[in-house]
Amino acid sequence: MTENITMPAPAEELPLTDSVKEALAIAKRGCDELIIEAEFAQKLARSEKTGTPLRIKLGLDPTAPDLHLGHTVVLNKMRQLQDLGHVVIFLIGDFTSLIGDPSGRNATRPPLTREQIEENAMTYFKQASLVLDPEKTEIRYNSEWSDALGARGMIKLAAMYTVARIMERDDFSKRFKAGTPISVHEFLYPLMQGYDSVALKSDLELGGTDQKFNLLVGRELQRQVGQEPQCILTMPLLEGLDGVQKMSKSKGNYVGIKEPGNVQFGKLMSISDDMMWRYYELLSFKSIQEIEKLKKAVAEGMNPRDVKVAFAQEIVERFHSKADAEAALQDFVNRTHGGIPDDIPTVKLSGAPLPIGNLLKQAGLCPSTSDAMRMVQQGAVRINSEVISDKALKVGAGTMVVQVGKRRFAKVELA
């Protein structure tokens, strides 16, 4: 804890150059809220003047991640800021994970070991590096300064915030009113996270809109110890493929970054034209100006489907390769222009609902169920042209065209 507090002298207000204004526009692209814009403009101007990059914090839980495009919205914003020359701090919140669930209510959540935490962090970093520039990313663990607080530091930290202000957090006030138990330690977590900003001397913290409360705590704590407070940039939660609900694995409306390229491609081609522009804004590496040009072209008669293809290819290329993006396009074209031969065999099977692996084996499309599983995993299996990605799928009774890879087909009558 900083013992002696000296407030920094108020900085002179710098004029905003064109490049600062441009950087500000990039930072604000697609964002939900920037707190406070004028302060952030000054930070950008000072950074430009002094040649000192801004320090941008992204706090992460050290859980084993399996990212989908929704998670990459914030990463994408960081990438844009990295491209402007700033430094991203990938902050692993390992401290509390080393404790586990201290309430002991969740016996199935034992504390993570240091090895598990580092492995999870590296898995996350590897996935995130498909979006971020790893050269301009610093990885830090908050146990570095949290343990050093000690019991006394924790009390001092807790003294910096009032119960009433912590209770302003939506979930706390709701739970308190509903009589749902809140453990006292849950009040300490936002403070620990805020203290991370103090320890890192963060200039900007990014998060989802649902993180706004926690990000503001950091701002307040920095002010209290006499640091210039960080700005806050919240990004919206990305809508899923349905264009209505937030993208989430459990809702099935997601595009996983590790899904096969042709699966990603097919899913992205299914979104509405409106959602396409939303995805462009939040996920594309194309500049604001380039996107404006595309919009203009569509307004003047260009088929939006072609713009969607370009976007889907950009995403597949980012998470796989240019070749995969080409193959996914080709595959999509084949399929949508009707790639199913006329002379496919008809197979009669019984035992519905039948696991997908058994169906493929019994239809003679795969030599074994394990081979069948592999094909599903590769996104090479389709039923009635729809890619099947769920290895646990049980197929119900009916007549359907089943396809494995480019050439194996069967018309299955399943009873």
Place this chain on the structure above:
Amino acid sequence: MTENITMPAPAEELPLTDSVKEALAIAKRGCDELIIEAEFAQKLARSEKTGTPLRIKLGLDPTAPDLHLGHTVVLNKMRQLQDLGHVVIFLIGDFTSLIGDPSGRNATRPPLTREQIEENAMTYFKQASLVLDPEKTEIRYNSEWSDALGARGMIKLAAMYTVARIMERDDFSKRFKAGTPISVHEFLYPLMQGYDSVALKSDLELGGTDQKFNLLVGRELQRQVGQEPQCILTMPLLEGLDGVQKMSKSKGNYVGIKEPGNVQFGKLMSISDDMMWRYYELLSFKSIQEIEKLKKAVAEGMNPRDVKVAFAQEIVERFHSKADAEAALQDFVNRTHGGIPDDIPTVKLSGAPLPIGNLLKQAGLCPSTSDAMRMVQQGAVRINSEVISDKALKVGAGTMVVQVGKRRFAKVELA
């Protein structure tokens, strides 16, 4: 923090011997609440059976004390328990004092140094030893185990209690409802105090009725780590000499344990007969049986004034000496039987209000103001038969008999 929790096997229920029943009656004498009596009876029975003394905790702030009789109610109870063979732990809550006021709102309350804390604790212990048996008193400082908790231990501790339960504490719920700020660290203090009971393996904790909430936290935390929970004994707050308000220095209705014997004696003789029995119950070392005998004697015609004299003498003897108790009685008798000579000189003074020291010097009753201060301190100064204990007293205009010691008198006409 205890990591592995094993609940103790439920102990067999022991029969209560006569001596255990007697001890229970002594423990309950004058108490406000004993939580839970049946549990405490079992602790006493087990202690008797195994010859292991109970560990009785009294938590204290390491502030410089200036005790009055009200403070000694709890000490007296501890003394009774010591006389039954149990061990008293004089727990100095130094940990939080070493932090000071972490909110920084009270700049006039800097953290105490280790030396100041130990000095205050010793001052307290020295005063308390006039009531307690110092041989059966252990002095402990809670920084011993609180620092060792570290930041993680603090979080684990905080996880053991819910916000809703902490909010049940009267002052918290009132302040929260009134919108008066409560710092988050204030929620940690009852938990730290409760953890002291865990660290000490306390069997019984004593406190004023106003401490009940905090004492119960200790009970709960012990249960959570698998210790047999401590029992709680709350003592009432002693009424002052007026018999109405709580004894307090600021209300002037107190008997300080460092006040001169004749001052104490005079003050105690001023209480009502009803209050006298209350004081006997809470402050006398006389047994329950002895007090019953006195009550019976009064009912049968004994002058209650004589019972009051015996009590006042017991108190003066405890805090001074047997000789002082005798002298105080003699002094009281002299005074109440009219000890003022007829032929005292009359002195005319001006300058009212006049500091007491100047008055005594100018009236020729003391050779110097510093001598006058000493006489006030010794309780040797009276105005109109009332002992003056306030060295800063300014005497207003009027005519009064001023007395110093046994023989020096003057009739002062102050203008």
